[in-house]
Amino acid sequence: MAWIKTMKVRVRFAPSPTGFLHIGGARTALFNGLYARHTGGTFVLRIEDTDVARNTQEAVNVILNGLRWLGLDWDEGPVGSDATGPGKGSFGPYFQSQRKENYQRRVDALLSRGLAYEHEGAVRFKMSRDPVRFHDLVVGEVCRELTDREQVEPDFVIVRSDGQPVFHLVNVVDDLEMNITHVIRGEDHLSNTAKHIALFRAFGVEPPKYAHIPLILNLDGTKMSKRDSGASLGTYMDEGYAPEAVVNYLALLGWSPKGNREKLPLSEIIALFDLPQILRHNARFDIAKLNWLNGEYVREMDDERFYEQSVHALARAGLDTNKYPVEYVKAALDTCKGKVKLFSELPAYAGFYFREEIACDAEAVKREFTSENRPRLAKLREALADLEPFDHDRISGTLAAVAKGFGVKTGVLVHPTRLACCGNPAGPSLYHLLAVLGKDRVLKRIDGALAQMS
C-alpha cells in the first residue's frame, strides 16, 4: 500500500575483534543476514574495536574471513581489516575506533541537557528508575525492573575516567546514527536492553525493534566458552567442513523450516526465515548432527571442489599428493567420494594411496593374516600377477574365481586382501581400490602380508 510508509529494514552484526569468531556469534550474524535478505533490507557489519589494546587487524580478519567463508556478505561495512581504510556504505566509518567524535558529541548533548553528569572523572547516565517495558520480537513482552544493586545506584558509566566511551553508549549511538531498525542479538543482551532503550529515549528517538535470539550451549548444557572445542568457527573452517552445512545446521538451532525439513539450501532458508518463529529456549550444539549434514553436502559436492578439499585435508596430515600423478590422485579420491562425512577422516581412510609403506591394523591382522588364509592369498597373488589389464572387472572376476577354486565365499578373500593393501578392515570398494593402486603396489603389499603369515 503506497500510503503506508514502511521503513526499509537495516540490521547489523557488531562483533568485537577478539581474535576468534564464536560459533554463537556466527549464528547471530547469520540470523541478521537472513533477516536482511528475507526482507530485502540492508545487512551492516560494524566492528566494535573500542578496546584498542587487544584489537589487531589480524583479529578483524578473523571476523571478515569467517563471515565470507559462511557466505554472509555484508551490504555496508569494512572492505578490509584496516580501521582507517575505506568502507562501503554511507553510514561509515564502520569501525568504532574511528567514530570518537560522534560519541563525544552525543555525550556533550546528554551533559548539556542534564541527562548525564560527571562523577569521579567519569560520565554517568541518569537511568530511568521505573521498570522498562518493551516488546521483543522473539521473547515477547518484557518488563525489566532494577535489580537490588541497581536500586542502590541506577546510573551507569557511559564514559570512563580515561575518556573512553563504554559499550552501552557506543552501541546505542552507532545503532541510532546508522539507522538500524532491528537489533538481532544474543539473549545475553536482553537484560541490557533496558539501558539501551533509556539511552535512545534520552537522545529523543524511538529505539529500534529488538529480537533476542537464544544462546548456543555445549551438548551438556553448559555455556559454550572460548575454551570449549568447537566454540570457534575457525575450527570448522580448518577441519574442512562445508560452509553450506555449517550454515544449514546453525539455521536449525532455534529456528525450524517446519514440514519435517532438515537439509535445505540457503535460498530456501532465506525465503522461510522470520523473527517471530524463532524459539525462546537455548539450543545445544550437537556436532553429530552437523557431521551428518556435512556428509550430505560433501556427497553432493562437485568433483573439483571435492578434490581440492581432499588434497588440503591430506596435506594437513602430512600426506603430499603432489608426489603422485594427478590422474592417480583423482581416481583414488573418486573411490572415497560419498564414503566420508568429514574431510578430516580422509587421511585415515585413504592414506594408503599416498604412502608407499603402510601399517596394518593389529586387531585385523590377527583375524585375517592366518595360516589358513595364506595359501588363498598366495594363489590370488599369482592370479593377479597375470592380469592384464589390471582393471576393476578382471580383478572382480579373479577374486571370485580364486575363491571358487578354494570352495569359499569371495568375502573370505576380500578381507585379507583389503587389509594387505589398505591396512584397514574398512575402506573404499576393494576392486576399485586395487585397480587404482595398480598391479605393482598391490603385489608388493600382498607379498608383505604373506611374509607376516608364515
Next chain:
RNA sequence: GACCCUAUCGUCUAGCGGUUAGGACACCGCCCUUUCACGGCGGUAGCACGGGUUCGAUUCCCGUUAGGGUCGCCA
C-alpha cells in the same frame, strides 16, 4: 542476593485445548552388499513437578524445581 528469559525423546525440533505426541541426528536390530558408507525396513526413547481453568490439558494461568542470562570505568 536481585532482576530477566526458558522448559516436548540423549540432542535439534513439529505441535499452537481433543493427535496412536510427528520428523531428523545419535543409538539398537534386520535387509542390501566385496568392507565401510549410502539406501530400505523396524525398534528403544519425550511433554520437569505440583496446583488450578476447562467436559477435556503437552497446549492457557499460578507456583516449585532446574537451566541460561544480566546487574563492570568488559564487550
